Amino acid sequence: MSGAFAALRGQLREAAAAFADGPDALEGILLGLVDDVDRAVAEPLEIFPVCHHSPASAVAMARRLREKQPKVVYLELCEDMAPLLTELRNCRLPVAVQAFATEVDGFPADWAPLSVVAPITEASAEYQAIAYALDTPGVELVLVDRSADHVFQWDERTAAGTPADRGTPPAEEEAALHGDAVGVEIGGLRPRFAELEEHLLRHGKVRHWSEWWHQYVELPLGDSDHDTYRQVMLLIGSLFRRLAPGDPHQVRVDEDRERYMWTRMREHLAASAADPADCLYVCGAFHAASRVAEFGAGGADGFAISPRSASTWQYGLIPSSHAAIEAQFGLAAGSVSIAATEWTKNLKRTKVKPFRLTGQAGTPARKKPAALPDPVPDVVPSDHLSGFLRRPPVLDQLDEDELMGWSVEIVRAARRNGYLASTADAIAVFETSILLAGMRERAKPTPYDFQDAAVTCIEKDVVPGRRDVRRLVEIMLGGDRIGQVGYDALPPLARDVHDRLAPLGLKLQQRGVRRALLDVAARPELGPCSDVLWMLRYLMPPGAARPIMGERRLGERPIQESWDLALGTHQRALIELGYEGVSVEQVLEQRLRRAAYHPRATAATVLEAVEDATLYLGSARLAGELGARALEVLATERTVDGAPEVLSRVRRLLAFYRTSEPALPRWIERFVKTGYAHYCTLLPTAFADEEAGVGQVAAMLGFLFGMESLALSLGCDRAQLELSVAGSHPEEPSKVALLWAARVQLGRMSRAQLRARCAELLSSPLVLPAYPRYLSGFVHALVPAPGLADFVVEAVSHAFADLPDTVLLPWLPTLITTLRAQGAELVPLLVREAGRLFPGRLAALDEWVPPWRAGAEPSAPPEITPATGAGAALLAEHPATCEAVATLLGWPVDWEEATPAGVALLDRYPGTATALAEVLAGT
Known part of the structure; x- marks a missing residue:
């Protein structure tokens, strides 16, 4: 170790002895911090520690690049993203460099798609390094961090199968620009020790970490020289690293990343013969204070970098935004926008000229980059840390003009968004900002103080529009800038x-x-x-x-x-x-094929893919391939859940092919033939299965009856359907009614018998409460037998006409809810049929006779033939038979009347009497 920090080490030993029981209590931490700083400063390959999207880091980077003018810039960014950086010229920042993989090989299939993003803003040190390296002749930019593939190789998944380090997906549209991608940041600097962060926030009198960093790091380092900035950032990185919890996986990932980067840098130095003194290593302050053996240009070798998986990675640029960056990396809302404003202030105050890519969108085009001044010779590093730590904080003087401008502008913005703000509110915001800053022991209100004051004085617990005052302050102080990827990129x-x-x-x-x-x-x-x-x-x-x-x-x-x-x-x-294809047609075809061959695909979903292939692509080839797949899936299904969708899609496809093609495709003929046999086999089970709804069973019958003519022409046997219906014995009332309708459709039951059964249901007090469910079955029967619409109208009319009010009124809600829940799509058919049967005018209603009753009226009296007399004599000879028949038909039996029951019976049915007399005469 060098002796540059000897005085600081002595001060820290004294501090450890004063604040603890002995010098050994804190020596391991305090002196270890200095050792980390000394080690990094003494490294021949200059290490430049940065913080993610920090304006102080960006200003220090721009200043150092102009002073040192390195020939090689090593950057902590995924090495496989290097070819994309030149495309930043065609974009408007902020944007994110993205690696994307849909074809996963080497990772679990449920991880797909894999996505890694690295957002870049103008107020970031990494952009300054990229712009300098790409626009300066003779400078090489080398990305040294692990590849996107290694990000997932080293990823520890949770039990739910999601990456443990993924950011929380934001709710707002702007914040969702990164989706659920894994974020890669350069210099994520935040305490991993929760108690330390809580201690800093409490004693700093701030609400969140972004405000603490702005107040106690950004502002003091904004005007500092290079050595002071560098040593302070190294000290912070070392502090947060040494006080981090000992999570074995996280520690291993951090150290492996550092070994990875130093290994890549030594490989490049050996291959290019570059002088480490002409190089600059830009990395996060957390990794700059590394203690791995591979640290440094002369560090140990032997770290084995695992090969990448066989996954196919695609690379591109996607738009980003301040809100997306804040949400993905856990920053406070508005902090990146405030950092962008602070970046602009720092440039004006320090007179530092930033680097910008030539032709960068949103900037004036330049033919060539401006010439750089001569580099400044490096000096021997000295201890700047002691003076910085002993220096009292500089209290900025209140800038009344700036604060007043903020107060007036926020009131104007509040008015535009529906708040009842006035000049008095502007004054209140101004004074409250000064008051809050004084309570927090700072003379100049920060943007966060102003934001709190504006919320307190203007919002008043009422948000008239979609934006609250806090959001309005963020917009006013910089706004959520949203990037754009140019056409060429x-x-x-x-x-x-x-x-x-x-x-x-x-x-x-x-x-x-x-x-x-x-x-x-x-x-x-x-x-x-x-x-x-x-x-x-x-x-x-x-x-x-x-x-x-x-x-x-x-x-x-x-x-x-x-x-x-x-x-x-x-x-x-x-x-x-x-990333999925070179044309939308190719991507659509891949999506349809993927959906059809998914392990959980059903016949309905595959038929949907067939319909979409025909509708959007007009591809008979793809439709035939997917149709064959639908046939395979249908043959393996053992449930009828998808029967309604299968029926509707097959009907649409058949109608399309019959009107647009000279002949039906081979696949749909096979599908109808197989579906006929398949549903015939499942029909008895579906009728008896409690989990199979009446809608599914009705759809099966709709397929069987609707496709019957085509199926029979293709070689199917109608006896299979008859046996299937005969073997069905449902117990649920709606399915019973559906079975009766199927028998009527097959000719195994007449309408008269069906009417008689309905009349029997209406006459039974025990069955009456379940009658709405029978009606539901009749309504669903319109799917396989739409010709029964008039009968269903008749059945409902009989219920309304014959039931007493004491039964009808409590039953009506059940009827309505049943029809709405189970037959909503079929009710319009009933309404149309009722409109056809019932009179169109109110005046005609009194004289209107229902068609089902008009057919039951007696016909004109028949002409009595000689055979009638023979029948009368026959009945007189057999009075017991006459009485039995008359009783069965409901006629009174009284032989004392002038017209006996038998004679009246013969008068009513002369044809029967004549036929019977002829038979008897022949015998």
């Missing part, structure tokens, strides 16, 4: 989408919603745009492409459509589509 698929949608004449790369009007009939060239939009609607998140007018159905072509497009807002989703 987009993957081929995203560029192809923008090219194919160019005829719309909209600026689709901008954020926000754009309304697209497509008159395809008048402008046929917009037809391909419609095709692309419907595929994007299928592939992208809701809201990216939303149809307002128009729909796409099988066999139909668009005439006019209206769309709300937000491709700029959902740029990340569009970019990630580019």
Whole structure:
């Protein structure tokens, strides 16, 4: 160790003896901190410690790069992301460099897709290093951190199967730009010891860590020289490292990352013969204070880097935002926006000229980078840490003009968002900010003090709009800047989408919603745009492409459509589509095939993929392949849960093929034939199964009766269906009614018998409470037998006509809820049938006779033939038979009347009497 920090070591020994029982109590920690700083400072390859998105780090980095002008910059960033950094010129920051893998090989399948992002803002030290290295001739940029593949190789998963170090997915749209990707940050500097962080926050009189860092690190280091900044950051990194809890996995990952980076740097030094004195190593302060044996240009060798897995990784840039960075890395809301504002202030105060990539979006284009001044010779490191630690904090003077400007601006913003704010509120915010700063022992209110004062004085527990005052302050002090990936940096698929949608004449790369009007009939060239939009609607998140007018159905072509497009807002989703293929058609085909061959795919989901392949791609080849897959899945199913969806999709596909193709595809013929036999086999079980709903059974019968003609033409046997229905014995009332309807459809039961059974149900007080469930079964019977609609109307009408009010009124709610829950899609059919049967005018209702009763009226008296007399004589000879028949038919038996029952019976049924007389005469 060097002697530069000898005086500091002596002071710390005295402090340890004064604050503890003996010098050994704190010596291991306090002197270890100095040893870590001394070791890092003495390293020939200069280590530059940084903090993630810290304006003080960015200013110190820009200043040091102009002074030292290194020939090689080693950067703590995933090494496989290096080719993407030049594309930052085509973007507007903040953006995130992303590694994405959908084809996973070497990891569990349920981890897919794998995603790693490294967000980059302008107010960050890493961007300054990247801009310097890429725009300065003769400078090499080398990324030395573990690859994206190693991030997951070293990842310890929780029991639920998610990465243990993933950030919490944010709720807001802007914060969701990173999705559930694993975040990689340069210099994540925060205490891992919860008690230490709580102690710092309590004694610093701040609410959260971002405010503590801003007050006690950012502001003091904003004007410091290079050596002071470097030693303070190393000290903080060493402190947080030594007081971190001893999680074995986390410690191993941290140390392996450091071994990985130093191994890569030594390999590059050996291969390039670069002088370590001409190099700069940019890393997080936590890793700069490393104690591994591989530390340093002359460190130990022997760390074996494991090979990457066989997973296929794709790389690209995605838009980022301040809110996304804050949410992913656990920072306070608005802290990154405040850091961006502080970065601008630091540049004005220190006169440091930052580095920016030539042609960077949002900046004036320059033909070539500005020439750098001559480098400043390095000096021997000295102890700047002692003076910094002994120096009392500098109390900034109150800037009344700045604070007054903030107060006026926040009141103006509050008014625009519905708050009843006035000039008095501006004064109150101004005074309260000064009061809060004084209570927290600082002369100048920080943005966080001002934010608290604004919430206290303006919000008053009422938020009239969607933005609260805290959010308004964040917007006012810098806003949630959202980056954008330029056209040239987009993957081929995203560029192809923008090219194919160019005829719309909209600026689709901008954020926000754009309304697209497509008159395809008048402008046929917009037809391909419609095709692309419907595929994007299928592939992208809701809201990216939303149809307002128009729909796409099988066999139909668009005439006019209206769309709300937000491709700029959902740029990340569009970019990630580019990782799956080179065109939207290819990605859609892969998605459909993946859904069809999923282990949990059902026949309904595979048929959905077939329909989508026909609807969006018009691919008969893909539809045939997926149709064959649907046949395989259907043959293995043992439940009928998906029967309704299978029925509806097969009906649509059959209607489409019959109207657009000269012959049905082979796969759908085989599907109908197999489905007929399959559902015939499952029908008795489904009728008896309590878990199978009446809707599923009705859909099975709908398939069997609806596809019967086609199935029989393909070689199926109708006897199989008859045996299946005959072997079904349900007990649930709705299924019993459904079985009766199936027997009527098969001709095994007449309508008269069905009416008689319904009348019997209505006449039985014990069965009456279950009658709504029988009606539910009849309603569902309209799926396999739509011709029974008039009978169902008749059954409901009989219930309303024959039941007394004491029974009908309590029963009506049950009837309505039953129909709504179990037959909502079939009720319109009943309404149309009722409209056909019932009179259209109120005046005609009094004289209206229901059709089912009109058919029961007696016909005109028949003409008495000679055979009738023979029948009368026959009945007179056999009075007992006459009485039995008359009693059975409900006629009175009284031989004393002028017209005996038998004669009246013969008058009523002359044809029967004549036939019987002829038979007897022949015998």
